[in-house]
Amino acid sequence: MRTLLITLMLSLPIAVFAEEAGMVYIDGGDWELPIVREDTGQSGRVEDFLLDVHQVTNAAFLDFVRANPEWRRDQAPGIFRDAGYLSHWPSAEGLGEGNAAPDRPVTRVSWYAARAYCREIGGRLPSMTEWEYASERQRQALEIAPQDYASQLFSWYANPGAGDLRPVASGPADGLGIHDLHGLVLEWVEDFQLILGRGDDIDLLTGSCGDTARFLPEFDEAHYATFLRFQSRSNYQPVTTTSTLGFRCAYDPE
Amino acid sequence: MKLFKSPTIATALAFGLISGGLSADDRLVHDGEFMVDGKIFGLPEARVYTEDYSGPPVVGDYLTAVPHLAELDYEGNRTHDVRMDVISQQIEVAPGKSYNAWTFGGSVPGPTLHVREGDRVVFTMKNRSDEPVVITEPVNGGSPFFGQVQANPIQKNQPAVSPMPHSMDFHSGTVAANDKWQTIPPGATIEFEWVANYPGVYMYHCGTPSVLMHTAQGQYGAVVVSPKEGFPTDDQVDHEYVLVQSEFYLTEDEYTEGYRYDHEAAMARDPSQVTFNGHVNALHDAPLRANAGERVRLYVLNAGPSGTSSFHVIGAIFDRVWYEGNVENEWHGMQTVLLGASNGAVMDFIVPEEGSYKLVDHEFADAERGAAGTLVAGPRKQ
Amino acid sequence: MKTAFIALATGALLAVSAFAENPHAGHDAHANHTPMTAEAITHEHSLFHLDADWQTQDGRSIRLDQLAGKPTLITMIYGSCTTACPVLVNDARRIDRALPDAIRKNLQVVVVSFDPARDTPERMADYGADYDVDAERWHFLHGAPADIRTLAAMLGVRYRDNGDGTFDHSNLLTLLDPEGRVAERSEGLARPVDPIVKALERLHETPRAEAVASD
Numbered sequence: 107m108r109t110l111l112i113t114l115m116l117s118l119p120i121a122v123f124a125e126e127a128g129m130v131y132i133d134g135g136d137w138e139l140p141i142v143r144e145d146t147g148q149s150g151r152v153e154d155f156l157l158d159v160h161q162v163t164n165a166a167f168l169d170f171v172r173a174n175p176e177w178r179r180d181q182a183p184g185i186f187r188d189a190g191y192l193s194h195w196p197s198a199e200g201l202g203e204g205n206a207a208p209d210r211p212v213t214r215v216s217w218y219a220a221r222a223y224c225r226e227i228g229g230r231l232p233s234m235t236e237w238e239y240a241s242e243r244q245r246q247a248l249e250i251a252p253q254d255y256a257s258q259l260f261s262w263y264a265n266p267g268a269g270d271l272r273p274v275a276s277g278p279a280d281g282l283g284i285h286d287l288h289g290l291v292l293e294w295v296e297d298f299q300l301i302l303g304r305g306d307d308i309d310l311l312t313g314s315c316g317d318t319a320r321f322l323p324e325f326d327e328a329h330y331a332t333f334l335r336f337q338s339r340s341n342y343q344p345v346t347t348t349s350t351l352g353f354r355c356a357y358d359p360e
Numbered sequence: 361m362k363l364f365k366s367p368t369i370a371t372a373l374a375f376g377l378i379s380g381g382l383s384a385d386d387r388l389v390h391d392g393e394f395m396v397d398g399k400i401f402g403l404p405e406a407r408v409y410t411e412d413y414s415g416p417p418v419v420g421d422y423l424t425a426v427p428h429l430a431e432l433d434y435e436g437n438r439t440h441d442v443r444m445d446v447i448s449q450q451i452e453v454a455p456g457k458s459y460n461a462w463t464f465g466g467s468v469p470g471p472t473l474h475v476r477e478g479d480r481v482v483f484t485m486k487n488r489s490d491e492p493v494v495i496t497e498p499v500n501g502g503s504p505f506f507g508q509v510q511a512n513p514i515q516k517n518q519p520a521v522s523p524m525p526h527s528m529d530f531h532s533g534t535v536a537a538n539d540k541w542q543t544i545p546p547g548a549t550i551e552f553e554w555v556a557n558y559p560g561v562y563m564y565h566c567g568t569p570s571v572l573m574h575t576a577q578g579q580y581g582a583v584v585v586s587p588k589e590g591f592p593t594d595d596q597v598d599h600e601y602v603l604v605q606s607e608f609y610l611t612e613d614e615y616t617e618g619y620r621y622d623h624e625a626a627m628a629r630d631p632s633q634v635t636f637n638g639h640v641n642a643l644h645d646a647p648l649r650a651n652a653g654e655r656v657r658l659y660v661l662n663a664g665p666s667g668t669s670s671f672h673v674i675g676a677i678f679d680r681v682w683y684e685g686n687v688e689n690e691w692h693g694m695q696t697v698l699l700g701a702s703n704g705a706v707m708d709f710i711v712p713e714e715g716s717y718k719l720v721d722h723e724f725a726d727a728e729r730g731a732a733g734t735l736v737a738g739p740r741k742q
Numbered sequence: 743m744k745t746a747f748i749a750l751a752t753g754a755l756l757a758v759s760a761f762a763e764n765p766h767a768g769h770d771a772h773a774n775h776t777p778m779t780a781e782a783i784t785h786e787h788s789l790f791h792l793d794a795d796w797q798t799q800d801g802r803s804i805r806l807d808q809l810a811g812k813p814t815l816i817t818m819i820y821g822s823c824t825t826a827c828p829v830l831v832n833d834a835r836r837i838d839r840a841l842p843d844a845i846r847k848n849l850q851v852v853v854v855s856f857d858p859a860r861d862t863p864e865r866m867a868d869y870g871a872d873y874d875v876d877a878e879r880w881h882f883l884h885g886a887p888a889d890i891r892t893l894a895a896m897l898g899v900r901y902r903d904n905g906d907g908t909f910d911h912s913n914l915l916t917l918l919d920p921e922g923r924v925a926e927r928s929e930g931l932a933r934p935v936d937p938i939v940k941a942l943e944r945l946h947e948t949p950r951a952e953a954v955a956s957d
């Protein structure tokens with residue numbers, strides 16, 4: 107895959123290449139996270155990167171597990187995953203119906219497993235900043251009103267469809283061409299524990315009670331909807347797996 | 361985990377054999393514990409771990425469904441092993457209005473825990489929000505809570521799956537919140553201890569941000585810590601009931617059928633329902649019962665999350681009120697008791713005559729939204 | 743937790759003295775970066791499962807599982823850090839020096855840099871030399887960014903690249919048993935050496951045969 111990537115990049119304009127490989131090229135820019143971090147004064151810079159157009163599917167993850175049996179659910183060391191790892195698959199190397207169908211986003215994967223997958227195909231997990239940047243750029247491109255974004259997310263939080271996930275990329279990919287950033291499953295990012303983490307001294311009480319005011323520039327529903335994503339992510343452990351947590355990979359332009 | 365200094369003490373505590381004849385040192389169980397003014401502090405650090413547990417989500421003999429309160433059928437102090445798992449559950453709060461609640465044990469409010477001042481609680485909680493858990497079928501090894509929910513399933517509890525990080529904050533505990541009340545992800549279990557240092561009617565709730573959302577979603581309940589020497593009227597009380605008032609902020613979901621949490625309404629303190637015991641009809645369909653001339657005791661908690669309760673019984677006057685449930689805070693002849701969010705009180709009243717007595721939040725905008733119930737009084741027993 | 747303030751205050755004092763003997767002193771980029779509380783460790787698994795190659799200060803390649811058979815004290819720092827990191831490395835050295843010879847000769851100390859771009863093996867060699875420690879037993883490691891992140895997650899160390907040459911990070915010493923499992927942790931700066939010294943004594947007294955095979 108890594109070789110393929112380099113070869114293709116030599117022969118095609120990068121945007122064309124990215125699209126064919128199932129990725130979107132995202133132009134970087136100056137950007138601030140929607141959540142306020144007290145200790146940064148500088149404006150954030152996001153470099154150009156590539157992002158998978160859709161979440162990693164059960165089928166793709168099965169290929170990875172077959173090629174890397176040390177990531178089978180019956181072989182992956184306990185330090186890298188909790189007991190729920192791939193437990194929705196009917197067998198260690200077999201897919202099934204519903205959430206275990208080939209075209210559904212892979213869920214019940216730990217952060218370690220997600221990273222191993224992306225590394226294997228020559229990529230990496232997006233950083234939290236990259237993921238959030240893509241999310242906001244996508245919202246702008248689609249001209250989604252903050253209220254609609256919030257309603258959709260609160261609806262997802264209330265009823266995340268954990269028992270009955272859609273196939274990835276079911277709808278059209280408008281805007282930047284990225285599918286399902288919101289509303290299908292949450293996604294791992296490389297530095298998921300930072301900011302609002304229970305261990306982060308800039309937020310001593312996040313683990314115990316709500317002092318969200320310090321992190322929100324505005325108290326509208328859209329900011330809360332975003333905050334809940336940050337908050338949930340921060341409280342996972344790297345071995346955590348859930349029925350609504352998957353991932354997609356990012357890549358550095360060569 | 362249970363680093364008991366003395367096996368004898370541990371056993372004695374577990375079997376409730378000790379009734380106050382202990383020296384200060386003997387009540388200290390773990391290294392590092394200390395006593396100030398008769399209260400125990402410095403409890404061991406919480407333990408977060410993973411366990412293969414799929415048993416009853418509520419375990420403990422002194423855990424009941426509202427409005428029930430477990431009887432303290434032991435002398436002196438004991439150690440309670442208490443489990444309340446976090447589970448997602450679809451519940452109904454008004455006819456036809458159900459939503460996916462985040463709960464302790466599967467109901468809103470969650471189970472009521474009853475202990476005595478000085479008791480120790482060893483608390484275990486697994487975050488099972490990613491697992492459908494049924495609470496409406498007979499459970500082996502569970503607490504009395506299940507039988508009571510099943511006898512009166514007014515919330516029509518159905519399992520739901522909604523993985524989220526959660527935590528537990530017992531107002532009845534005096535501990536470092538960043539340790540004991542820490543947030544755990546789905547699949548993890550936390551175990552910690554607290555000692556009921558002060559008597560009272562307390563709130564417990566999830567403290568994970570947005571704490572407004574987590575509590576409004578249903579993660580709260582009551583702990584009653586009875587005073588060591590009891591209340592002065594204990595031997596005259598004929599009936600005891602627990603009432604938890606709370607607000608719900610629901611809106612019709614634009615994307616899926618049913619209702620969901622409405623954050624904008626919650627921020628504006630504009631509830632869609634305000635209930636006693638989690639359903640607008642909870643105390644109408646199953647009214648509280650007593651007879652003329654009897655002394656009724658209410659343990660009332662206003663769980664909020666954001667509103668106050670001006671608690672009143674139409675046609676009665678509270679003979680005695682112990683504000684916050686502490687025997688030192690005794691008031692007499694109260695018409696209405698004002699409870700801020702998370703305030704509680706113990707209220708005694710004498711039932712004047714046969715008839716119906718409405719319990720209301722006298723802030724009538726709340727009563728109109730459901731904060732009302734009924735006590736049906738029969739004739740005076742001879 | 744209760745002693746955190748005292749520990750930090752002491753740490754700051756020691757940092758001043760460590761500063762004097764640190765050749766990288768003078769680089770004052772970010773004197774007050776934020777210490778981050780370490781994540782709780784909820785597993786009892788071996789860290790030797792980490793499949794990664796590291797470079798020692800003398801340019802050798804090493805994998806964590808090559809440390810099996812003896813206890814290992816491990817910490818994570820970055821070389822241009824002038825405040826917490828010198829104290830942390832000095833804490834490891836204090837532990838090393840507090841041990842009886844028989845235990846010390848078996849202890850391996852691993853110092854891993856968060857900052858592979860600046861902390862090349864050569865620079866780590868200089869760094870290590872300043873501490874005047876036994877280079878046979880002390881390994882100052884350079885690794886790939888992804889592996890550093892993985893190791894930090896396994897140890898419960900939080901860190902963040904501030905983009906200005908400084909890192910916010912947890913101040914944590916972790917003792918691994920001969921099978922690579924976490925045997926003891928010491929969080930904070932200039933903490934008493936006792937807990938880890940005692941844990942090493944216990945490991946020394948435990949016959950190897952009794953050690954349970956790790957998962």
Ligand SMILES: [Cu+2]
Nearest residue numbers: 526566568574
């Ligand atoms: Cu919660």
